[in-house]
Amino acid sequence: MTTTAILGSGNVARALAEGLRRAGHEVIVGSRRPHEIAAEWAGPGVRVASLADAAGAGEPVINALPGSVSVDVLTGVAEKLAGKVVIDVANAVELDAGGFASALRYPETSLAEELQRALPDARVVKTLNTMHESAMADPAGLSTPPTAFVSGDDSEARRTTAGLLTDLGWRPEWIIDLGGIGTARGPEAFVLMIGDLVRALGPVPFGLSIAR
Numbered sequence: 001m002t003t004t005a006i007l008g009s010g011n012v013a014r015a016l017a018e019g020l021r022r023a024g025h026e027v028i029v030g031s032r033r034p035h036e037i038a039a040e041w042a043g044p045g046v047r048v049a050s051l052a053d054a055a056g057a058g059e060p061v062i063n064a065l066p067g068s069v070s071v072d073v074l075t076g077v078a079e080k081l082a083g084k085v086v087i088d089v090a091n092a093v094e095l096d097a098g099g100f101a102s103a104l105r106y107p108e109t110s111l112a113e114e115l116q117r118a119l120p121d122a123r124v125v126k127t128l129n130t131m132h133e134s135a136m137a138d139p140a141g142l143s144t145p146p147t148a149f150v151s152g153d154d155s156e157a158r159r160t161t162a163g164l165l166t167d168l169g170w171r172p173e174w175i176i177d178l179g180g181i182g183t184a185r186g187p188e189a190f191v192l193m194i195g196d197l198v199r200a201l202g203p204v205p206f207g208l209s210i211a212r
Contacts, residue, residue, distance in 0.1 A: 002024075002025050003027070003028060003057060004025045004026070004028075004058050004060060004061075004062065004164070005028050005029075005030060005055060005058025005060070005061040005062065006020075006027060006028070006029050006030065006061075006062045007051055007061060007062065007063050007073070007074070007077075008029075008030070008031070008063070008064035008065040008066075009029055009030075009031040009037050009041070009048070010064065010066075011133050012064040012089060012090075012133045013029060013062075013064040014133075015133040015134060015136050015137050016064060016089075016133075016137055016168070017029060017041075017046050018137060019136070019137025019168045019169070020137070020164075020167065020168065021044075021045040021046055022137075023168065024167075025045070026045055026046075027045060027046045027047075027058075028046075028047055028049055028053075028054045029041060029046060029047070029049070030048075030049055030050060030051040030052075030054025030055060031048055031050070031054075032050075032051060032073075034048045034049055034050050051073065051076075051077055052076075052077050052080055055080035055081055056080040059084045059085060060084065060085040060086065060087050060160060060161070060164060061084055061085070061086050062086075062088075062089060063087065063088045063089065063115070064089055064090065065090060066090065067090040067091045067092030067093060067111050068092055068093075068105060070088070070090050070111060070115060071092075071111070071114050071115060071118050074086070074115060074118065074119060075119070078118070078119050078121070078122070081119055081122040082119075082121035082122060083121060083122070083123075084122055084123065085122075085123050085154075085160050085161065086115065086122045086123065086124045086125070087127060087161050087164070088111060088112050088115055088124055088125065088126050088127075088129075088184075089126075089127060089129050089136070090111060090129065091111065091129050091188060091191040092104065092105035092111040092114075092188075093105055093191055093192075096195065098195060100194060100195025100198070101192050101194060101195065102192075102195075103192075104188065104189065104192070110126070110182075110184040110185045110188045111126075111184075112124055112125075112126035112151060112152075112181050112184035112188070113181050113182065113184065113185075116181050123152065123153070123154040123156075123157035124153075124157075124181060125150060125151065125152035125154075125157050125158055125160075125161040126150070126151040126152065126181070126184035126187065126188070127148055127149060127150045127151070127165065128148055128165075129187060129188060129190075129191070130148075130149065130187050130190045130191075130207055130208040131146045131205075131207025131208065132206060132207060134205045135205055135207045137169065138168075138169060139168075139169055139170050139171075140169060141205075142205065142206065142207065144209050145171070145174045145209065146174070146206075146207030146208060146209045147175075147176055147207070147208060147209050147210045148165050148170055148174060148175045148176070149176050149178050149183075149184075149186075149187045150162060150165075150176065150177045150178060151178045151179065151180065151181055151182075151183040151187070152181050153180050153181045158177055162177065176210065187208075190208050
């Protein structure tokens with residue numbers, strides 16, 4: 001049985017853990033405070049460990065940490081991630097007074113590229129960062145299915161990521177393989193629209209979709 005690691009224990013991690021558990025994955029959740037949250041995650045198919053232990057125990061490893069700390073935290077467990085597929089679903093931004101993204105933290109590159117630079121022995125793939133967390137593991141739950149973009153320098157790692165998306169309920173036509181890690185810049189920029197969209201639409205789940 002596949003063991004998938006999720007680094008982070010917030011809402012995104014919870015949505016992905018539940019979707020992967022339903023798909024038959026064993027899930028290990030890595031937290032900076034594992035003993036404090038272990039009881040919250042109690043249930044079959046999911047266990048909680050330290051970030052280092054989770055990074056070492058699972059593959060692929062999903063980065064669901066806040067984008068603002070992702071590079072620093074993952075650099076600290078780089079040895080555990082060597083050779084592994086690291087799927088980055090985070091957005092690294094500066095926040096405005098309303099808690100929405102006002103600027104990208106890495107405007108000249110992307111969080112995904114910075115992670116790949118910090119983890120040269122891992123295979124980083126960007127995906128799922130252009131939608132509400134509820135759609136990540138339930139894309140059919142929206143009236144129009146969102147698009148999952150996949151960016152990464154390693155083609156096998158991109159295929160592994162697409163397979164995991166399939167397990168989460170994504171149909172092939174909803175997934176677009178953009179190619180190398182540099183293509184993550186466009187999808188990461190979408191976060192700058194979210195505040196305006198929430199103000200226009202209200203606090204409803206949504207995601208970016210490509211009509212064709």
